[in-house]
Amino acid sequence: MSDPGDVPPEILDRLSRICLALPEAYEEDAWVGVRWRIRMKTIAHVRTVDRPTGATGPLVVMTFRAPDDEVGAFANGGRAYFRADWGHNVVGLRFSRRTDWAEVRELLTESYRIQAPKKLAALLPDPAG
Structure with a gap:
């Protein structure tokens, strides 16, 4: 049986580099796994789950925020x-x-834009280029 908080270091390191590059973002241990936050709002949360439906072993999953009009596309993606x-x-x-x-970098940047105060989100480059 795997420890649900045991996220492989190579995934954790890459996520940390992406999230901690965002203005005022910070990392903390969650009830299980690790999360990145802006102020008191979670940008992303990563953890290992034990034998999810359809998997043959432990799986690393991350949750994040997406624009309301894109949630359905992700769910069917x-x-x-x-x-x-x-x-x-x-x-x-x-x-x-x-x-x-x-793509993970883009998803996390968008999650940050959703969760961050507008003043901080405005510090990021315009996603339209």
Whole structure:
């Protein structure tokens, strides 16, 4: 049986570098796993789950916030994504060898924009380029 808080260091390190580059974001241990926050709002939460439905072993998952109009697309976007069973705009990502880290960076940046005060979110480059 795996420890649900045992996130592989290579995933944790990459997520930390992405999240901690965001203005005033910080990392902390969660009840299980690790989360990154802006003020008191969670940007992302990563943890290992033991034998989720359809998996053959432990799986690393991350939840994050998505724009309301994109939540349905994520929920129907294939095996990598799932709709969390809490929060109206919470989406999950299952990590695998094929995880696109450029996409993870974009997802986390968007989650930050949703959760951060407008003044801090405005410090990020415009996503439209």
